[in-house]
Amino acid sequence: MADPDVFEVRFYVNRRTKPANPFHFHGKGSLTIERDFVILRSRSHRTFRMPAHEEHRLRMVDIVNVHTDGQGVWFDVQGVKGDQTVGFDVGDEAQADRILALLPRRLTDEFAIAHAERLIFHDRIDHWTPSTPAIWALLAVNIAVFVLMWLDQSGHGSAIEQSQKLVRWGSNAGQQTLHGQWWRLVTSMFLHGSVLHIAFNMFALLQVGRLVERMFGSLRFFGLYMLSGVSGSLASVMWNPHVNSVGASGAIFGIIGGLLAFIGRENSGVPATVVKDLRGSLALFLLFNIGAGFVYPHTDNAAHLGGLIGGYLAGHLLARSLHVPGQNQS
Known part of the structure; x- marks a missing residue:
């Protein structure tokens, strides 16, 4: 009998962007492939209890997809109680191909x-927009x-001083915006009030924006971003004339609105x-x-909803x- 193939793997529990598993395995583990069985070993995550080493043997005849x-x-894994x-993750793509x-x-x-269908979709966006320079x-x-705003030493004191600093840098300050300084609808999109604020927004932009840019194309995506951001800023100041708002979240919600419009079209x-x-x-x-x-x-929900609606309308325009000439049009 040939020796089994053994691979070092990493398991994740309830991860959105990583492969999960039904055994509550978490962290390093192993995958052993025998002639008739696949054996998974790792530490099982258990709520309010210490992790325990466990082993699960899966029949090769039950494995599909x-x-x-x-x-x-x-x-x-097809089973009596449902699939x-x-x-899991492995060290590199070569190991993944070997397991496959x-x-x-x-x-x-x-x-x-x-x-x-997923392969067709990725082929199409690869054809039209292989990179994402706009993001x-x-x-x-x-x-x-x-x-640059952080290097500006003024306004590092009280909350009032910080608010005044944002106004000087171009925040969507209601009284100034509504009295002729409409450029604040744009500049406020590129300002953030804290490290946590910009970190969250840039992470969200990166996560959703790369796919949307590849679907719309870089120039159209940039237009969607700007129109959505302005819509969010306008909704914010119309809802609250005394607002002092900053951030890219209106534009990010607009990107999502544009994506919803895109996938809803025939x-x-x-x-x-x-x-x-x-x-x-997205839901x-x-x-x-x-x-x-x-x-x-x-939290400026008016900017979020305004950006979402503006992005949805701009998305239709x-x-x-994404159909590629000569490719299956399904």
Whole structure:
């Protein structure tokens, strides 16, 4: 009998951007592939109890839908009580490909269709917009402005002094904006009040913006960002004429609004599987962040909703078809 293949892997619990597993494994572990079984070993995360080393043996005949994404590996396990999805990371793509070759290549009909549609979608955005220069430019400008404002030693004292400093730098200060300084609708988009504020916004921009830029194209995406940000600033000052608002969150919500408009159009070139995936993830993002805006003080929900609506309308104007000439148009 040939020696089993053993791989070092890393497990994650309930991660949005990493492969999760149903066994509550967390951290380093191992994957052993035998002729008839796959054996997973790691420490099991248990609430209010110490982690415990556990082992799960999976029958090879029950494994279907094996696929990889870079260093991530996923597969489904068909069982009497329903299917389970198992995922983990390995050291590099070569190891992931090796595991893919050793596990069964059986695909369920539903998975085969969904997997093919996701591949078609990525082929299309690779064709039209293989890189994302606009996102990196926007990140650079936002961070540079924040650093320059931080180097300005005035306004490092009380909250009132900090507020006055933001006004000097171009915040959306209601009385000034409504009395002719309309440029504040734009400049306020690139100002942030704290390290936490800019860190959260830039992380959100990077997470959602790269995909949206590749769907719209860089120039159209930049237009979507600016129109959404101005819509958010305008909604903020119209809702509260005494507002003193800063931040890119209105533009970020607008990017999401534009994405919703894009995937809602007929003949967009976004396959049905991807539309379903995106709607589910965007709904959770919007519910969480809008809900949090009503709980946490100093959150400008008017800017968020104004940016979302403005981005949705702009998205209909700026969206394009992702269909590639000569490619399957499904």
